[in-house]
Amino acid sequence: MRTPLAAMRLTAELIAKEPLSDTQRTRLEILVRAIDNLTGMTSSLVYAGASGGPPQAEPAGVHNLLEDTANLFRLAANANGLVLTTNFDPTLEGSVTLYPGHLTRTVATLLDNAIKYTGNGMVHLSACCRIRDPASSGGIVLEVTVTDTGPGLKEADIDSVFKPYVRGTAARHAAGGGAGLGLWGASELLKEVGGTMEVSSPEQGGCQFVISFPVTAGEAAHAAAFAEMPAKPTFDGPLNGHFLVVDDNGTNRRLLAALLESFGASLQEAGNGREALDAAANNSFDAILLDLHMPGMSGIDVARHLNETANGSRPAVIAVTAAHESADPETLRETGIDTVIAKPISPAALYGTLSEALCRARQARS
Structure with missing residues (x-):
């Protein structure tokens, strides 16, 4: 639900x-x-x-x-x-x-x-x-x-x-x-x-x-x-980053993409694990937002593959899941997932997480 x-x-x-x-x-x-x-x-x-x-x-x-x-x-x-x-x-x-x-x-x-x-x-x-x-x-x-x-x-x-x-x-x-x-x-x-x-x-x-x-x-x-709904999240400025959104649910994927676009970010979408790996192999992303529960190749499988094949620095991998209680922290760390964002997504929390990922990505490139 x-x-x-x-x-x-x-x-x-x-x-x-x-x-x-x-x-x-x-x-x-x-x-x-x-x-x-x-x-x-x-x-x-x-x-x-x-x-x-x-x-x-x-x-x-x-x-x-x-x-x-x-x-x-x-x-x-x-x-x-x-x-x-x-x-x-x-x-x-x-x-x-x-x-x-x-x-x-x-x-x-x-x-x-x-x-x-x-x-x-x-x-x-x-x-x-x-x-x-x-x-x-x-x-x-x-x-x-x-x-x-x-x-x-x-x-x-x-x-x-x-x-x-x-x-x-x-x-x-x-x-x-x-x-x-x-x-x-x-x-x-x-x-x-x-x-x-x-x-x-x-x-x-x-x-x-x-x-x-x-x-x-x-x-x-x-x-x-039960908090008051903010009219708008508080942002420090546009997110000038490039992100990959991975989710087999098209509605959720498009909604998350729309939120990132409202932050001023650019992005690509992937509808399954194989598409995500292909996109990551052929593009440079500042972070990958990854749904954990996908048929076939799960988000855990994708994260593990990205971690094992990383040549030097890799983009931050952010798990997005509604079943965050069942996500085992040790398993997430072993697969290379950097952080977890729970659904329903808070725009302010997402903005803050992506801002930190951008900072780390720029430091790694400098």
Whole structure:
């Protein structure tokens, strides 16, 4: 999944470099946050599958997490004639240690349901931290509440709403309703990290879901997955270098080429390992950007061949991969790969890496 997500993120970065109206830029920021959130969820699933262990807590800014999640649903709320409002306690401006993927996926499920089943009125997302029983471990609970003005739940539905394949009365009568797994899945996610979810529905209608999520106070953090999208990366000047872009995926290859061209660089493209070796044998490159996972001759095979046949100096070899967690550092060093850039690619990080490669190439030639 991360390969198409990386292509989407890079396309958004390229669009961000063009003149945009305020409305277009706002919508693009929503798109980028959606991509980043989905990338974060995907990464957490990949990590969990690879490690086989429990999920890992990490520091994050709760206010930004929740606001970004709410922003993903504002257009859907507006399209349904609803008002989506938020209210977060000022103490959430700082950072806490928690399970950000579990939190955002659970809140997203609740907001999606609320918007889907509320015919008119509003959906409200609020959050605060409270101190629980000092005897409990951790001591601090993040409490997130999603309230809507929809039809509400019947008492019989409340008793079974967190069971799999169970849909409330409103859901059963709604067009395009789900399979009844959303709330069950969200509650299971919370149980995995010691959280809980409760629901209430007053007689006059509407629903209120309350999530209790254990957190630990932490230092200020700036998690990259939830950072503000820069309008443009900061560059010191054009990259006056010549590069080879190697990727069997044509879309990813063209997107990376477009990004390099926006840096002022010149380049050639190769669609497989054999083409890459032919290009390297007949041209002089300052660096080679190499996808590791290609059919036939892999990126590792290409790098090893380049390293073994190098006559004196050789161009820097930069691995570009979505599966950076599985890349063994020792293997990379042995094959002559100088550095790894993870997908989705950060334009600023790529610019910095290529700038360093250019400096080394010029020093080697002098």
